Amino acid sequence: MPPEAVEHFVFVDFENVPSVDLSLVATQSVHVTLLVGKTQRKLDTALVGRMLQLGKDKVALIEMGASGRNALDFTLAFYLGQSALRHPAAHYYIVSKDKDFDPLISHLYIQEVMVTRVASFDALPFLARSKKPATPVGKPAPDKRTKLIARLQHPENPARPSTRKALLAHIKTALGKESTDAKVAETLRELQEKNVLAIDTKDVVSYVPTPRYKS
Structure with missing residues (x-):
């Protein structure tokens, strides 16, 4: 179980996004849950090594016991909901290219649970804030x-x-x-x-x- 002070919770649809670099979150206040499909028999050794290095307070691996349409999606929604009950003030992220998660995100938003979906692990917004910004050329236009x-x-x-x-x-x-x-x-x-x-x-x-x- 992650510690109470975790700021970011990340749930990875590993069937949809099988490329995850856990070194990016090594120094972050974050807990990552990797949801692996039943047919995914092998994990990259570098990923396994990083998981062991970070430990269970930082990373959890959930393997699907059954296959089926949207089986992983429903399981991810279940674990995200459980986490939101325990840590209502945290920020939540779903790493997946699957837009079917967006109605769930809209519903949780109405419940004041802050969830963002990103298409790749390195697109997590809190990673961008932690990187040193490049020296701008000229004055950038305000966004x-x-x-x-x-x-x-x-x-x-x-x-x-x-x-x-x-x-x-x-x-x-x-x-x-x-x-x-x-x-x-x-x-x-x-x-x-x-x-x-x-x-x-x-x-x-x-x-x-x-x-x-x-x-």
Whole structure:
């Protein structure tokens, strides 16, 4: 069983994404669950060695006892749900190219469980944050999230949403073509983590003043 302080839980659909480099998470606050199909008889020796090195507090291997359509998907959903009950504040990730997981992610999002699906193990978003950024050439253009944060931080902006429902719709519009339920949820989490805003138990949104705008 993973320790209570784990920040990220990753569930890998190993049938769909059989390439996993566990060295990427060796220093991260993360627990990885590899779900292996019944017909997958062999594991790469380097992967097995890394699993043994990291230990059961970091990695778990679950082998399917039966084969069948969506057998692994249902099993993954079961273990993710169990983990979410024990660690409701953690961030969850499904590593799979299978878009059939997206309705599950949308449902969990409604239950305020933050889940993101990525198509490869090295695409996990917390890995990107841990890497040293390359020296930029010139000043990069602000992305849509940066612009959204700037607008929400401005106290004279009359269009700032006052409820959770309105805020989610606002984020979805701001992200444009990039918008998915998972990205909207991730953006909302980022706004809260960056102390841009807070949402109370009645879903009322309040905005945290920034030094630039404080009177």
